[in-house]
Amino acid sequence: MALPADLAARSALSRVCTRCSVSLRTQPRISNGFLSTSKQQRRNITRFPAATRAVQSSPTKRFPSVFARNIFSSNAQAPAPESTEPKRVLASDDLFHSFTNSPIPEIRRRAAYIRQHASCPHPDHQPHGNAPPAAVDFECPDCGIPVSCSEEHWADDYAVHLEICDTLRQINEDDHDLRSGRFFPEFEYAGPQMEEALVNMTNWDTFLYTRQFNAINDDRSMRQATRLLTYPLTIGSVIHELSPYNIKKGGRLTTEGLKSFSALRYTLHPRKTGGGLDVKGLRVEAPPVRLFILGARAESSLPRDVWVQLAHLFPRSRIHLIFIGPESMANRDDEFPLPPRTPSNPFGAIVEDRVWPTMKISTIVDYYHTLHKTGYFYPNDPYFDCFVMFHPGLGHPASSHEWEETLPCLLETKAPIIVTGYTQQDMERDIKWVNKKAAGEFDVLMEPGENIFRSLRWDLNDMDPQDISAGNWGVWAFRGKRYEAARKDNVE
Incomplete structure (x- = not known):
């Protein structure tokens, strides 16, 4: 049986993408989502056989394939004990298969x-x-x-x-490797x-070396x-x-x-x-630093062990991750239905307060400008x-129309805004749009360029196979102007 952590890692690696807002709606719904992972990881591990309990004490130790299943003998008198050993589907030297004829x-x-x-894409x-x-x-x-449409x-x-x-x-081999059923020490x-x-x-x-990760000597495992x-590292590399x-x-x-x-680093x-x-x-302790992840999609569903790495970078501070966006619960409704909106929880926020002693995660399925106008997160402080x-x-x-109301609200907070892009063209298009909508109203905090901690794995756009990208390829930052300048005409 596949462990919940496998379902989370596999789906995140293969489907997390800026284009996932389209693909998630068109692909079949996933019956085992990310949030169930965090819930099941906290359950008592006594449901595993005693022989495998030591191996399963840490949910991230083993990521078997979703295709591994318990195999019972047809003439057996009773079901065999639950097995956690993955069934190997593909060997390491047998990862290349055409998509159409893939196993x-x-x-x-x-x-x-x-x-x-x-x-x-042919010119004709x-x-x-x-x-x-x-x-x-x-x-x-x-x-x-x-x-192509034809061999010609x-x-x-x-x-x-x-x-x-x-x-x-x-990309082909990486996708097959992720579903090969092998043991994933890189996780x-x-x-x-x-x-x-x-x-x-x-x-x-x-x-990875100074954080004492296990050595990753294979390029595919690194990807x-x-x-x-x-x-988490894109955020940490900017604010650390x-x-x-x-x-x-x-x-x-x-x-x-x-x-x-x-100011952020001081906190x-x-x-x-x-x-x-x-x-x-x-x-007296400072309040938690609030990291608002706006327009959250599949990144809000990553295994929580991934986001905890951010807490390890700042061990003496408290962090509150807040995922906000209409798609922040995509493919997770069946595992964790949205709570009703009540006076004490007006936006139906889902709160995970046991992720780590110094980290809490909240998820709100709504637009940020809707929350901002109600003063739900007021006051905003650049220090926190x-x-x-x-x-x-x-x-x-x-998607630009969805940000029309949000941009002025973000500039009003005067807090830093970190933005990534999956290609240089995508990043430049975003910068051009911000310049068009808020010219003279913002300051650039970090010049746009390639992200040192971008994903080393390439992604494929299913709507256009010629369009390949890397997660968080580029990064830049800006905020609303904090100083107002008034021009004084020369008086003769």
Whole structure:
């Protein structure tokens, strides 16, 4: 039987994407979601056989495939004890299969979805071509993904396809690896560490080493691990006092950015007060730092062990993660129905207050501007608040209208706003939209550029196989202007 942690990690790795707002609505609903993971991980482990109880004491120790099932003999008199050993579906040297003929049913369904919704990119099917649009129906033999309507168009446009063919093959193999049924040591996350052991955030390798993660010596395993960790680490790398971003030349942090993030760091890295557990040791503590994840989609459903890594980076501060967005509970309603809206809980927030002693997670299915106008989170303080938007599509034609009311509310808070993009084009489009809607009303805190802690795994857009991206590829930050300047005309 597949463990709940596997369902969370597998789904997050394969479906978390800026385009998931479309794909999640069109794909079959997942019967075992992320929130049930956090609930089941807290249950008593005595339901496991005694022989396997030691292995199962930590839910993140083993991530077997969803395709592993208990196999009982047909002539057995009684059911065999529940087995936690995964059934290996694919060997490490047998990961490449065409999507259509894949041994994994989920990937075959994905191939059918691509054939139904993706269009052939050949110039003949473009607006000025001599043929009407056509759906993709031919799989490239090198990458195994449907990319053209016919073999003739694939061969004719092969030079263009060759630019991304190797990356598509890598995506193919990574997807099969995730469902192969192998043991995933890269999902064994490091726990707390002593404060004297400083974290090095120069890159992924130095961070994993100084955080005492198990060594990851395989490129594919590194890609699988960073696909999840990119979310907490993108935030941590910007607001941590040892951040790789600075005001030096090429450091991308602006003077205003240093002011804003220094305020946050003052709270996140409090000085030692000598407090204790007795009455004489009581000390006044700062309120939790609130990290608002706006437009939350699948990142709100990541295994909670992933988000706890953020708490380990700031062991002496309290953190309150608040996921806000109409899709923040996508594919989770069956496992955790939304609570009714009551006077004490006017927006039906779901609160998980046992994630970690210093971390609490809340999820609200609503738009941020709706909550802001009611004063639900008032007051906002730059010392305790930070907003994060993971590839929100601010400038995308299909989603920009949803941010029209939110942007002025965000600028009003004067708190830092961290934004990521899944490609450089996507990030530049968002910046252009913000400049158009709020020119002269905001300060750039961090210049746009590639995110040091981006996902190393590439993702495929099922609506357009030519469109590949990496989670949180780029990052930049801004906030509402805190200083008003008035021009004085020269008087003769």
